[in-house]
Amino acid sequence: MANRIVIDPVTRIEGHLRIEAALDSENTITEAYSAGTMVRGIENILKKRDPREAWAFAQRICGVCTTVHAIASIRAVEDALGIKIPKAANIMRNMIIAQQFIHDHVMHFYILHALDFVDVVSALEADPGKTSEIQQSISTWPNSSPAYFAEVQQKVKAIVDSGQLSLFSHGYWGHPAYKLPPELNLLGVAHYLECLDWQSRVTKIHTIFGGKNPHPNFVVGGVPLPIDMNSDQALNAEKLAVIADSIKRMNDFIDQVYLPDLLAIAPYYLEYASLGEGLGNFLSWGEFPEGNLNDLDRLIFPRGVILNRDLKQVITPDPRDAVKMKEFVTHSWYKYRQGDEAGLFPWEGETVFNYTGPKPPYEFLKVEGKYSWLKSPRWNELPMEVGPLARVLILYTTGHEETVKLTNSVLEALKAPLPAVFSTLGRTAARAIETKVIGGLLEKFYDELVAEIKASRTETFNSEKWNPGSWPKKAMGFGYTEAPRGALGHWVVIENKKIKNYQVVVPTTWNASPRDHKNQPGAYEASLVGTRLARPEQPLEILRTIHSFDPCLACAVHLIDARGQVVGEVGTGFNLVFKSD
Amino acid sequence: MKRKVVLGLGNILNGDEGAGVYALKELEKLLPEKLKMKIELVDGGVLGLDLLPYVEGASHLLILDAADTGAAPGTVVEYQDEEINLFYHQRLSWHQLGFQEVLAVAKIRHSYPDSVYLIGVQPENISPGVGLSQKLKKPVKHMARRALDIIRDWKLLS
Numbered sequence: 001m002a003n004r005i006v007i008d009p010v011t012r013i014e015g016h017l018r019i020e021a022a023l024d025s026e027n028t029i030t031e032a033y034s035a036g037t038m039v040r041g042i043e044n045i046l047k048k049r050d051p052r053e054a055w056a057f058a059q060r061i062c063g064v065c066t067t068v069h070a071i072a073s074i075r076a077v078e079d080a081l082g083i084k085i086p087k088a089a090n091i092m093r094n095m096i097i098a099q100q101f102i103h104d105h106v107m108h109f110y111i112l113h114a115l116d117f118v119d120v121v122s123a124l125e126a127d128p129g130k131t132s133e134i135q136q137s138i139s140t141w142p143n144s145s146p147a148y149f150a151e152v153q154q155k156v157k158a159i160v161d162s163g164q165l166s167l168f169s170h171g172y173w174g175h176p177a178y179k180l181p182p183e184l185n186l187l188g189v190a191h192y193l194e195c196l197d198w199q200s201r202v203t204k205i206h207t208i209f210g211g212k213n214p215h216p217n218f219v220v221g222g223v224p225l226p227i228d229m230n231s232d233q234a235l236n237a238e239k240l241a242v243i244a245d246s247i248k249r250m251n252d253f254i255d256q257v258y259l260p261d262l263l264a265i266a267p268y269y270l271e272y273a274s275l276g277e278g279l280g281n282f283l284s285w286g287e288f289p290e291g292n293l294n295d296l297d298r299l300i301f302p303r304g305v306i307l308n309r310d311l312k313q314v315i316t317p318d319p320r321d322a323v324k325m326k327e328f329v330t331h332s333w334y335k336y337r338q339g340d341e342a343g344l345f346p347w348e349g350e351t352v353f354n355y356t357g358p359k360p361p362y363e364f365l366k367v368e369g370k371y372s373w374l375k376s377p378r379w380n381e382l383p384m385e386v387g388p389l390a391r392v393l394i395l396y397t398t399g400h401e402e403t404v405k406l407t408n409s410v411l412e413a414l415k416a417p418l419p420a421v422f423s424t425l426g427r428t429a430a431r432a433i434e435t436k437v438i439g440g441l442l443e444k445f446y447d448e449l450v451a452e453i454k455a456s457r458t459e460t461f462n463s464e465k466w467n468p469g470s471w472p473k474k475a476m477g478f479g480y481t482e483a484p485r486g487a488l489g490h491w492v493v494i495e496n497k498k499i500k501n502y503q504v505v506v507p508t509t510w511n512a513s514p515r516d517h518k519n520q521p522g523a524y525e526a527s528l529v530g531t532r533l534a535r536p537e538q539p540l541e542i543l544r545t546i547h548s549f550d551p552c553l554a555c556a557v558h559l560i561d562a563r564g565q566v567v568g569e570v571g572t573g574f575n576l577v578f579k580s581d
Numbered sequence: 582m583k584r585k586v587v588l589g590l591g592n593i594l595n596g597d598e599g600a601g602v603y604a605l606k607e608l609e610k611l612l613p614e615k616l617k618m619k620i621e622l623v624d625g626g627v628l629g630l631d632l633l634p635y636v637e638g639a640s641h642l643l644i645l646d647a648a649d650t651g652a653a654p655g656t657v658v659e660y661q662d663e664e665i666n667l668f669y670h671q672r673l674s675w676h677q678l679g680f681q682e683v684l685a686v687a688k689i690r691h692s693y694p695d696s697v698y699l700i701g702v703q704p705e706n707i708s709p710g711v712g713l714s715q716k717l718k719k720p721v722k723h724m725a726r727r728a729l730d731i732i733r734d735w736k737l738l739s
Contacts, residue, residue: 041709045594057711060594060626111630159689196686200634214628 003027003536004364017512017551019542020364021528027536032521032528034512035365035372043351046502051077051494052220052466054502058490059215061504065552067100067206068483069490069504070218075293076490077220080477084292086459088452089222091445092209094288095243096216096223097481098442099205102250104484105388105435106258108550110188110195113428116544117265118180118188121173123156126186134183138260143194152190172538179268188265191257198253204246208239222461227453240450247446251439262432263413266425273416276424276545278527280309281382282390283317283510285489287482288441300441301482304394305379309422311397317379319478319489322347327505328376331369331514333357341517343378346491346503347476372514376522377505385523386486386510387549392430393421395437402440406433424527427548468497483507485550511549524549583640585620585735586694587728590646590680592627597654597704597717600724601645602626604700607725608645612732619737633683637692641735645724648701655720656703659727665699698731700724 003023022031042061046054055073059066071093078085085093128149135144180188203213209225210216217224228234286303289295296303296316304314319325326343329336335354336342344350356370365371376383384390395403410429411418420426452458465471471494479490486507493501513522524546531541589605591598602624609622625632636642644665650658666684687693702724705714713721 042594045709045711057594060592066626066628107630155689193690196630196633196690199631200637203631214631215624215626 006364017508017546018365019524019528019546020367021539021542023533023536026532027534028530028532029528029542032525033365033367033371034374034514034522034524036374036508036512041351042504043349043502046499048498050468050497051080051492051499054492054499055218055220058504059218061506062552065100065104065483065485066215067096068481068488070216071097072479072481072488072490072504073492074218074220074479075481076477076479076492077494078477079293079479080475080492080494081220081465081471083221083462083465085222085462086457088227088449088458089460089462090289091449091452092223092225092460095205095442095445095449096209097287098438098445099202099246099250101438101484102254102435102442103199103202105431106195106253107199108484109258109262109428109431110192112550113547114188114192114261114265116540116547117178117269118192119173119175119178119185120156120189121160122178122180122182123153123186123189124160124182126153126182128153128186131183131186131190134187134264138264139256141256141260143190149186149190152193153186155193156186156189172535172540175535175538175540177534177540180265184264184268188261191261194257195253198249202246202250202253204242208235208243219461221463221466222459224461226460227458229453244446247442250442254435254439259432259436262429263410266414266429269425270414270416272425272428272544273414273420273423275531275541276427276527276548277422278523279383279385280307280422281384282306282393283379283384283386283487284390284394284482285317285319285480285487287391287480301391302394302398303480304398305384306390306393306397307382309419311393311418314394314397319480319491324380326378326381327503328378328516329370330376330517331367332372332375333370334375343381343517346489346505347493347501349491349501349503351503367515374509374513375505376513376516377510378516378520381516381518383513383516383520383522383526384510385549386507387427388431388434388484388486389421389427390486391482392434400437402437403433406436424545424548431550471497474500485552486510506552508549508552512551524551584635584638585641585732585737586623586635586639587620587643587645587732588623588625588632588635590625590627590644593711594709596706596708596710596712597702597714598647598707600647600702600704600713600717600721603713604645604702604721604724604728607722608728611725611729615738616732620732629680630683630686632680633686636683636687636694637690639694641696642694642698643728643731644697644699645728646699646701647704647707648699650701650703652703654703654705654714655716657720657723657727658701658703660699660701662697665697696735700727700731
């Protein structure tokens, strides 16, 4: 193919995503292919293990999103064995999930995504006095003096002068698609640096509820931390105060930095309110149960599917529906016993590697055949987008008051019509809207936990079915969570006290999936078509849209071998090669 | 007081790739109680930027990691201070993508530890699976003993 560009990898964290895009003579993308270039073997690792320990392995599926896999895993086992967790434990889990969302969304925005829109080097030309004026006009955030921004500018200058740009070395600085005035670039860089301080202060919930961080502890049946106001080893008044402080820091940053920044930057990039849509189909498994796991009426974030942009109707998908929920491998490096045109329901899922790709080094993947280590999950044989936009649209359509209000006010501020939500910018704005909603929920959960403690309902662990002797001979479970980047499902089959089968469908597998048995593209692939590149050798526009999904390939696929030749790269400076075993 | 941190890196789901985490566990067994109370053992997995607070809060940092130096499997290598930057810069570790940034950010923010030491081991098998390959078992124990030597050199008990 004549005009094809390759980006490999697109993520800046562990994990490998490769995008191949075909361009027409105007440098507009006509076809795009998304490939996960590392294999994941978790399913095979978990077989024959004690289901109560599965979370500890699942937690390591992804280097970055450890919590979400642990939660989905314990919920899957609880679902299979019919274990109900105490109310206080449920509130604590909701708080763990809420913290994960807020931390992750803010970090994604500043550390990864903002740099697609903020030109770090241009910040050197800013007038710190004007940046200060902008800051003071958009929020009450205290770090706003001209002297403060002059100091940040000096820091950036020192970094650039030292040649140690490694932190910012992936950027296409000076690219014509950067549109912000230098003063806003300086503002963005300042907040990039600030959120590094912020992050260490807002992980207290995980540290306290999980006993440690990173890699907090979890337990099937509840949370591993007792509540006892008279014990240093338990959740007590002192620890609650630390958590309250942590929640306040999160919400201050969301209200005074994140949301105002988004609204300040977005007007310069309104073309992205009509670019990057993708599928128009959305799925969420739902999150924040206030009752039992499967009580769908008591999920604060509803379980739902939206089809063809239709914001009048939300369908409730059933993850146990073996006809509708399937994974396909027609274009993936796996084989099914029934043949590669078949789709398999996760409880019956198979993970048998079948690498048929070219021997490296190679230029392009053979996209007519198999070309990715990701499977293609489909709901009712349709590709779905998962993530913040899916969740916000489902909340919006089902009339969640705060979401409706926030969405309308963002649209109004940007003078954009409702269909503008189906876009790269829509995805990025939805992430911020959702963060604000979850910040409010976290305060609510905290108050509920305190109320439980006051009422002496302090049980955090249900040991009733801890003993495998109490389990049925065979049990099957579904564990869901909404990870920050989208719907996550773990399907487990337990037989004779051990794991018989385990399948994980992660958000990035939905979004980054290759074409399926009907040749329907996945969300990334669809979202890039129609975008024009100013400089094909520096495909910033592709990064913007892909990053708006918050890709995390670390969990979607995993490492085989990373030594040797360049497969193909554009400005990312990373080498990758396959070993076909 | 600034913290003394031992950081085990790697993904235990990819065989020897998790060598740093296993070495950390071996070290935990060797450490005398008195010394254990003075330091923090952090199982860093492959967390990337989330590890920044552990690096920045430390005056002394000891990293245990899988290291692709092209040597025979099981070969243990040690690097110190400036060599470490180079180590991650040349991408000898599989965790460079996240960890190189962590070190760079700490440096930029002037909160780089006073002393940084790295003990690495050449893996044999890093395909999906749990547990170390036979050739790595002894070297990982050796890493832990070397780690104990380094920690003793920090003279925390005097």
